Amino acid sequence: MRKPCCEKNETNKGAWTKHEDQKLIDYIQKHGEGCWRSIPPAAGLLRCGKSCRLRWVNYLRPDLKRGNFGQDEEDLIIKLHALLGNRWSLIAGRLPGRTDNEVKNYWNTHLKRKLLQMGIDPKNHHIRPTTAKSFFSNNQERNSAEDNNTRVLDSMSGPHPESFAVSGLPDLNL
DNA sequence: AAGGGTGCCAACCGCACTTCG
């Protein structure tokens, strides 16, 4: 059995303070992201390396966008999720300034529900005939959508249709 | 005003994968 990544009784847990954030930012600006395990003692933080990495990647990194997701980002997430499943880090990699945690949270809180309302199964992106019927009858867009359990990649209103290959799948260069 | 319910997001946990000696 693997040892825990850090001595839990010797580290802080819970929300990060501004003071801790600043220490981590200062250290990484000086020394770079290097070895996470060595960062907490070197930076004077009572946190485990994992916690530092998570805080930096999800919150402190200077290139993070934050704020609401745009329609184009939303559509891209849905398309990528249809292709990749719950590979959040891969999906986030296609969204500049977004983190896997952010994408995952957004999916679980917004997009999942949105797809369900549209009559789409968020797990496999297949049309769910019962709910889809009412949704599409309102929208008059996909009258034949429920035929043979069609995939819905092409039903999204993505802003970059030119980026899709002939097969209907985006050129993701994964 | 209060309290209960719900949604959201930051952070934790544990497993899987990668790297290194």
Added chain:
DNA sequence: ACGAAGTGCGGTTGGCACCCT
């Protein structure tokens, strides 16, 4: 080739904020 250590990832949870009654 193998095992230990380090890192990354996805699932889950805790707690705060907001809304509704």
